[in-house]
Amino acid sequence: MTADLISKITDYILLNAYSINSSGFYHGKAGVSLALFEVSRLLQDDYLEEHAFELLQESLLYKGEDLGFADGYAGISFVFHYLIDNKFIDADIDELFGEQELELQSFVGKMISVTNIPTSTLSICIDRLYLLGCEEERNKEEIEQLESFLFSLSEEELETKLLEIMSSNGISISYADGLARWLLYVVYIESFKRALDISRFDNLFKLIPLWKR
Numbered sequence: 001m002t003a004d005l006i007s008k009i010t011d012y013i014l015l016n017a018y019s020i021n022s023s024g025f026y027h028g029k030a031g032v033s034l035a036l037f038e039v040s041r042l043l044q045d046d047y048l049e050e051h052a053f054e055l056l057q058e059s060l061l062y063k064g065e066d067l068g069f070a071d072g073y074a075g076i077s078f079v080f081h082y083l084i085d086n087k088f089i090d091a092d093i094d095e096l097f098g099e100q101e102l103e104l105q106s107f108v109g110k111m112i113s114v115t116n117i118p119t120s121t122l123s124i125c126i127d128r129l130y131l132l133g134c135e136e137e138r139n140k141e142e143i144e145q146l147e148s149f150l151f152s153l154s155e156e157e158l159e160t161k162l163l164e165i166m167s168s169n170g171i172s173i174s175y176a177d178g179l180a181r182w183l184l185y186v187v188y189i190e191s192f193k194r195a196l197d198i199s200r201f202d203n204l205f206k207l208i209p210l211w212k213r
Contacts, residue, residue, distance in 0.1 A: 002190045005151065005158070009183045010039055010048065012162050017055055023062035025075025030059040034079045035180040037088045038187045042196075053089070056080075086200050129185070133192075150185070 013032060022028030036052035039045070059076050066072030083089045129146045132139040162179070188201050 002151065002186060002193070006039060006043070006183065006186050006190065008158060008162065009179050009186065010036070013179050013183065014051060017051070018058075022071045023059040023076060024066075024069070024071035025078055026070040028059065028071060028075075029055040030076045030079040032180045033059065034082060035183045035187075037083060038184060041088070042187050042191060056083070056089070082200070082204075150182070 013036065017029065017032050017036075020027075020029055020032065023030060025031045025034075033052045033055035036048050036055065040047075040049035040052055056079070059079070062073070062076060064072065067074050069075040069078070080089075080091065084091055129143060129150075132143050132146070136143065184201075184204060188198060188205075191198050191201075
């Protein structure tokens, strides 16, 4: 079921990702790009990697003044640092962001302003599952209950859930509470099953991560 779920969610994301207006991490193309990079590595899929890179490039077109996570430079920079640190891409972050990166550095050790980040049932479920997974045996019963919410679906139920997410507020495939976040969790589960390195996911399954160098 996990592989089928990855395929289904990815198809929905590719269908709508380029029409997203935001460039940011929680609401935009940078966060979706990160999810697609993770899928492309798991599946060794060059086609998905190309789309991930295109969306990443489009996020660089952002020319606003927002330094926040949701739609601004902190979120975009966080994605670039993640992708560079985990060898998805090779790039010079200072060259890409220039003045914005210098401004962000002044916030080291502080919380970047985060506003309008929704906390849906899906997002809360995923975050709770990740925390429970750190002590899997102890929390086995609750993990099974929560995973049934995400994975134990018929084709019809899965289609309904995907459509609900897509139509809740227009196109909603944001990192925080939409398809990209769900996709990341499914990739995490599948990577765990395949005994792959999952340590890099530590900073992803948190509702409001701190931006840091």
